[in-house]
Each structure stands twice: as C-alpha cells, then as structure tokens.
Amino acid sequence: MIKIAICDDDKSVITSIKEAITDFGAANSVEFEIHSFSSGEKLVESELNFDLIFLDIEMSGIDGIKTAKLIRPTARRSRIVYVTNHSELALQSYSVHPFDFVVKPFKRERITHVLGELMKYLADTAEPESVIQLKGMDGPLLLNLKNIYVFEYTGNRRITVYTKSETYCIKGSLSEIFSLIDSESFTSPHKSFIINMEHIDKLSGFTLYTTNGIEVPVAQKKLKEFHNAFSSFIKNYIKQE
Template sequence: MISIAICDDDKDVIAQIKKCISEYSVSHSVEFDVHSFSCGEKLLETDMNYDLIFLDIEMSGIDGLKTAQMIRQIDRRSRIVYVTNHSEFALRSYSVHPFDFVVKPFKDERIGNVLDELIRYLSENSEKDVVIQLKGEDGPLLLALKNIYVFEYTGNRRITVYTKSETHRIRGSLSDIFALINSESFVSPHKSFIINMEHIDKLNNFTLYTTNGLEVPIAQKKLKDFQNEFSRFIKHYIRQE
C-alpha cells in the first residue's frame, strides 16, 4: 500500500488529483491510501508517514515552501511534489529536495507521470537500506549510510562520523571512506570533510550547513567542483515537465 497526501486549499485541485490516483490505481493494479488536507497546518498535525506528498505552494496560513521545510525537520523520507502556478519556485526549494513539480493547470496525464516515477523509484529503492561497517575505536561499527551526515578527518588516521544526533570515532582515511560508501550522494568540499548532500540545508559563501546544524567549509579550490556536483545532485531531484 502506497500512502499519498494531498495538501491544497483548492478543493477542485484535490478532487482532480484524487480522480487521477483512483484511475491509475485501477489501470495499474496498485493500491493507494490517499489523505487530503486543506492547509499546511493540518498536514503537519499528522504522523508524516507518506510515500508521496502533493503540496500546493501558494496557500493561506503556512505556505507550501515553509510547510516543506517543517516536514523535512521531522521526515526526510517523504517525496514532495510541488503543485504551483509558478515554475520559478523550483529555484527556491532545493533544500527540501523535491521529487517533482506540477504546474497548474495540469492535465490528468501529468499526475500519471508522477505516479509512474514514484512506482519506478520505490521499485529501484526497495532493497534493504545500505549498511556499512566501519572500524570503530572500540570495535566494528555498523551504520546505515543514509543516516550519516558528515565525515570529518581529524588527523592521525582518525575520523569523526556525524549522524543526526550522535557522533562516532573511527579509524582510517577519507579515501578509505570513499572506497567503501560507493554513493553519489557524498562529496568532499574540503580535504578534511565528506558530506552527504541529502542532508544539506543551505549554502552561505564558503560554508555548508546541514539540517541538524553542522557547519562544513568549502575549500576555495574545490568550490567549482562542488557546485557542479551539487547541481547534478539537485537536478536528479528536480524533474520538471
């Protein structure tokens, strides 16, 4: 069962998306559990356990961009699809890693395209979350790769690993880490750091900030390469019609 939330202050838009999902369910033999909300406040009151969220940007009260930022503080998993009258909002939303954009007015087939992408994504990522084994100071350390925010090399073959709320000390070099993780989500903006781009919240000059408040410097000589890598990463998430 795939769980979907629709948050829009236009009842007609909610009805249209629901109709598209229902027709898709019948034609593709996929079960959906659909919930609808008229504002961001109502959506944020729920447990936020959705596979996909259709989110209107321009709503009274908390707008869609702010709602998405608040969602990301408690839920990194849900895929957010912005529903908007203005495609330029895409440039303001990289930090929440949107799954797609739907520009109003839209045809029913556009929602079908989003659902196709969702099914494909869930199928490709249905395997058990990747867990890596690191050389902890007190023995082997197992961590889910998606939960790692930053690796910081502190010298003498010692690395600090930062997750959302914990830190761990391991042995090795950053080149050892890159050889182990095999993930395009990680990049090295500085000789002493590797950061998971999934958890970047914002950029400010030569400093990156993660969603849990960590600060990571960008070396001047690595700035262009990092910008290219991050742009590639963002384009993977922002797929416009």
C-alpha cells in the same frame, strides 16, 4: 500500500489529483491510501508519514515550502511534488529536496507521469525481498510482499492473491511463486495455499485465520510442518524486535 497526501487549499485541485491517483491505481493494480489536507498547518499536525506528498506552494497560512521544512525532519523519506501556479517558484524549493513539480493548470497525464516515476523509484530502491513482480492477467503486477496475505491456487494455472483489501488474479503455479519469494514469512499449510505468517490471527482446528478474516485450511499431514515453520518465524521475529 502506498500512502499519498494531497495538501492544497483548492478543493477542485485535491479532487482532480485524487481522481488521477485512483484511476492510476485501478489501471496498474496498485493500492493507494490517499489523505487530503486543506492547509499546511493540518498536514504538519497530522504527523503522518507518506510515500508521496502533492504540496501546493502558494497557500494561505504557511506556504508549501515552509510546510515542507517543518515536516522534513520527521519525514525524510517522503517524496514531495510541488504544485504551483508559477513555475519560477519551484526554484525556491530545492532546499527541501523536491521529487517533482506540477504546474497549474495541469492535465491528468502529468499526475500519471509523476505516479509512474514514483513506482519506478520505489521498485529501484526497495529491498530485494520486499517487492515481487507477478504475471498479472493484463501485464506485470508489482506488489509489496508485506502487503500480501494469501496466495490461493484455483486451477488452470490461475492464482488469487489476497491483500488487506484487494484481490488480484495472476498466472502461474505456487511452486513458481515460492521460487520468487525471498522471505521466511511465507509457508504452505495446504497444497493450494501459501500464507504470509505476518498476518496470521489464529489457528482453530485445521483452519488458519488471517487478521482480515481470510480462512486458509491446514492439511492434516502438514500440521506439524506448519507448527515448526510458524515457531521458527516467531523466534526470528522476536530477535528482530
């Protein structure tokens, strides 16, 4: 899940950017969590960390540049896109390391370009085991492994990928998926399923339940194997903590 903040005292600007993000996500199978703020003060008070922040430079109260300076010490990894009516004001923002600039009035394509650059940046800087590129029905699909709950093979080289709130259909086999995954968090308790053990809620009989309610069967002959895999995962998880 990619978290984005929009901070602007103009509601129409917030709406335009939010619609562009939503459409980009739907077109590219990317999950976004969007938060909007009507002032720099409210963004600072939120104390939330975001992957990307669209930040208006000229706002009543504290302006965008001061807002960025206030949040930067605790949000060093947040990429800030300054939104302004005057391109020359962008020059004042280099002290707080901008990711990009958007000059009003802007076209939706400008927001789409910024989001595309964000996706490239996240893919380039992500740890090798944290991102997986899959064969989506309409082209390449890039997902964070930590956000994947379950892979379910449905036949005819079709796999359903379940995340916390979305499902995707991809091409391939579960063996091909395992060859792409460089993570000990995933195991196969059944020939038709791969599950991310980070999201297991409970095991009841021969059924696993994820934290968002997905049910995954455990084959009887694989029960012991699953218990061993889950025990090993828990031990490694505790060590990392």
